[in-house]
Amino acid sequence: MMKTYYLLISLLFIFLNSNAQCDKCLPQEEEIDYCFKDARFEDLCAQFVDKNYFYFNKKKKSKRIDLNFDDVEDIVAYRKITNNKKLKLTANDLLFIQMSVSKWNVEKKRLGYEFLESGLGIKIIKKGGDVKPVDGKTVVVHYVGYLMDGEKFDSSRDRGQPFQFQLGRGRVIKGWDEGVKNLTIGTRAMLMIPPELGYGSRNMGPIPANSTLIFDIEVLDQK
Structure with missing residues (x-):
């Protein structure tokens, strides 16, 4: 009984935590499946949909970044982002993106269940x-x-x-x-x-x- 109780609490925490994080991000025109924030990156937020792109929020600006999430461990994928001068990403931004995409690759498998x-x-x-x-x-x-x-x-x-x-x-x-x-x-x-x-x-x-x-x-x- 206690095991079931703690499981339900854990699932509820995941659901509420994801939605609470979305409340702290910039609004988008399409439905967002998952949001990632980290206290160490106060002004940053990543918003994911079930596609090969995501929204990167920095302060009061939002940028769409195209990325094959399956290549998250491939340094070439990050070089493409780094070499995109229009994005103007710092090393700190890239670290946050790598963390958020790794988390999304786990969370997206739960969609629809x-x-x-x-x-x-x-x-x-x-x-x-x-x-x-x-x-x-x-x-x-x-x-x-x-x-x-x-x-x-x-x-x-x-x-x-x-x-x-x-x-x-x-x-x-x-x-x-x-x-x-x-x-x-x-x-x-x-x-x-x-x-x-x-x-x-x-x-x-x-x-x-x-x-x-x-x-x-x-x-x-x-x-």
């Missing part, structure tokens, strides 16, 4: 019918499993063979049992499974210990 009390995230890709699978029944699914860095570690689709398991009987990781119970037959969704609902502190082949897992899963049928 609804998080349950257990910490399981569900994002619906395609809505199915109205019938939910029942405990004890054998469900038939297609799935693709990813690590948080996007590396694929398993796929029934690649094998061309759907996977079957008995629901609610501990035959799969907890995140799967809970996730599939919350979907309907015909639904395809993304499940974000924290370590405690996955493999925990165990190393499982290509899956490192304490990994958060992403599954693209489609519930095809139940028997």
